[in-house]
Amino acid sequence: MRLARRLFRIGALALAALLGGALAARAADLRLGYIDSGRIFIEFKEAQDAQQRFDRLVTGWRDEALEKERAVTQLRQEVRDQSPILSAMRRQEKEAALQRAVSEYDAFIQDIWGPTGKASVENERATGEIVQRIRLAVEKVASQKGLELVLDAASGYLVYADKSLDLTGEVLAELAATTSSGAR
Numbered sequence: 026m027r028l029a030r031r032l033f034r035i036g037a038l039a040l041a042a043l044l045g046g047a048l049a050a051r052a053a054d055l056r057l058g059y060i061d062s063g064r065i066f067i068e069f070k071e072a073q074d075a076q077q078r079f080d081r082l083v084t085g086w087r088d089e090a091l092e093k094e095r096a097v098t099q100l101r102q103e104v105r106d107q108s109p110i111l112s113a114m115r116r117q118e119k120e121a122a123l124q125r126a127v128s129e130y131d132a133f134i135q136d137i138w139g140p141t142g143k144a145s146v147e148n149e150r151a152t153g154e155i156v157q158r159i160r161l162a163v164e165k166v167a168s169q170k171g172l173e174l175v176l177d178a179a180s181g182y183l184v185y186a187d188k189s190l191d192l193t194g195e196v197l198a199e200l201a202a203t204t205s206s207g208a209r
Contacts, residue, residue: 056172058192063179065159065193069200075151082147086137093130100126162199166192 066072100123108116137143167175175192176183 055174056170057174057176058167058170058172058190059176059178059183059186060163060196061178061191061193062159065197065200066155068197069155069159071158071200071204072155075155079148079151083144086144090130090133090137093126093133097123097126097130158200158203159196162196162203163192166195166199 066076100119104116104119104123107119111119135142139145163175170192172192176186178186178191178193
């Protein structure tokens with residue numbers, strides 16, 4: 026979910042930077058509102074469900090990584106403790122097994138938590154759909170209200186805003202309506 030929040034922050038910052046000059050000139054005419062994406066991610070059931078699914082995947086990956094790490098630790102201990110009494114051939118076999126286990130563990134960690142690993146891909150997949158649904162809801166609410174700009178309070182760039190400009194509740198209601206009607 027951090028990725029989704031980061032996307033909202035980047036979008037809000039980029040929009041503010043691009044419109045900075047124009048906003049100053051049109052500040053009196055500008056119709057705007059804001060949302061709190063943090064609150065949306067906490068209160069939107071589908072976002073919670075996606076986070077729970079992702080958390081279950083991460084837990085499984087962590088358990089598997091721990092098993093692999095234990096196997097490596099056990100093999101290291103066996104090599105260390107048994108080396109003096111093993112034949113040269115048997116010692117080489119044990120050391121080769123240890124190297125394979127270490128390589129498998131490292132490959133697993135990279136495959137899951139590397140920059141293009143499964144964790145990143147799954148997080149993007151899970152949050153991408155939710156972020157898109159939130160954006161559509163924000164666009165619909167903003168369009169209905171005739172707003173030109175919607176900021177995100179969770180980004181940290183919104184220092185003050187009148188509570189009457191907060192669209193978060195309406196966006197949550199729109200998300201609930203599209204969820205209950207089956208529209209996506």
